[in-house]
Amino acid sequence: MSVTEPGDTLDLTSARPQYDEYEDPEVEWLDEAPAHWETARFRFLLETSPSKTEVRDLPDTTEVSFVPMESVKENGGLDLGETKEIEEVIDGYTYFRDGDVLVAKITPCFENRKGALASDLTNGIGFGTTELHVLRPGPDLDERFLYYVTMSHPFRKIGESTMYGAGGQKRVSNDFVENLRWPVPSPPEQDAIATFLDRETGRIDALIEKKEELIDLLEEKRTALISRVVTKGLDSDVEMQDSGVEWLGEIPAQWKTVRLKHLATAPEDGIQMGPYGSMLKGLESRDTGYKVYGQENIISGEFKAGHRWLSEERFHEMADRYELQPEDLVLTRKGSIGNSRIVPKGIQSGIIDSDTIRLRLRWEKIDRHFLQWLLHEAWYMQTKIALVQRGAVLSGLNTNTIENLIVALPPTDEQEQLVKYLNSEAGRLDEQISTMEEGIDRLKEYRTALISAAVTGKIDVREEVAVAPAE
Structure with missing residues (x-):
């Protein structure tokens, strides 16, 4: 099975160290992994769809976070602006708690990397759309490492190939997650990889946010320009x-x-x-x-x-x-x-x-x-x-x-003059916006490639985390 992507063409290995020894991890989607990593099915490392019995004894008026699909962000994260009393949601929605990893199961949300590591939930508890897989890592799996695995290109590409259903109702199954075999390092090394990715994706996300703010400013300028020209000349x-x-x-x-x-x-x-x-x-x-x-x-x-x-x-x-x-x-x-x-x-x-x-x-x-x-x-x-x-x-x-x-x-000849002006000036702003959008796409591509390289062992980040200055 091929799991290549445009981001895989980025030469990450030349800029960062690799492990000393690799071997065949005996999974069809990956040629090699660090020799000391152990390949295992996720069913032995995590629990899926945890039971609601652990929260059924809470008072009916207990406030919990409520997460519809629109509150699950692409490329990771949750909008936690909505809460409900537990009695409203316990029987009709998906249950999770702080530390669980969420993965959207339905197309196109799955392909768009909708998911999150749940944290800062109201009273530590959340309920949300039934179109979420909930993964609860066991003692040998770092929740942040697992989250980054679910954000990686191989995880999403393999999951996409297993989808069942028709048209806009295709989903990835619970069996896909449980039976997926993945090379996994020791918990301390998982922590190091997750710490590295927290830092690097944070930097990338900050750059993306700045570019998006600039795009907003350029679009506001463009709108103001057009409105002024077509109403005032x-x-x-x-x-x-x-x-x-x-x-x-x-x-x-x-x-x-x-x-x-x-x-x-x-x-x-x-x-x-x-x-x-x-x-x-x-x-x-x-x-x-x-x-x-x-x-x-x-x-x-x-x-x-x-x-x-x-x-x-x-x-x-x-x-x-x-x-x-x-x-x-x-x-x-x-x-x-x-x-x-x-x-x-x-x-x-x-x-x-x-x-x-x-x-x-x-x-x-x-x-x-x-x-x-x-x-x-x-x-x-x-x-x-x-x-x-x-x-x-x-x-x-x-x-x-x-x-x-x-x-x-305006008079016809002035209309023609205004059109030429707008074609030029709004066109110039369009080019600037397009350049910014292309930059954002490249950053997102790099972000995914970096995550994929780190969680599959293509790059060794242990020493970099150890020597990185405190921020």
């Missing part, structure tokens, strides 16, 4: 006028406000929401040449994505009202509300779905790229969309809401 000395719209405020005197419906080509087809329910039943999974477009295309901007198809007959029945054409502007109306894209040339023939609103506008009155900046990127328009959407959040937008959205519209 570029000339800070230009004469201003009251827009007559409370949430919009003042706009340049030569601009005007207009509702989107007055920019549409025609009332019957200019702004159109996709077909509902039974109209889209019986779709085909094979490529018929007639596609159904939706959020997956708008959010990603990739109009080749997707696998929903109509027969030629169904397409022609629906095309008059719902066809998507190049240079239409499409918006998401549910979930990620207000995302928008300009439809590129060369798309396959197709229609929009019920989660999509199509705008077919009079482009002689408005530059399509200016409108996209305004709808998709501008803070004020996103805020306005959120204010006017009807019903619950998931009910989404409708055509009436979009038709009556008010936009601030």
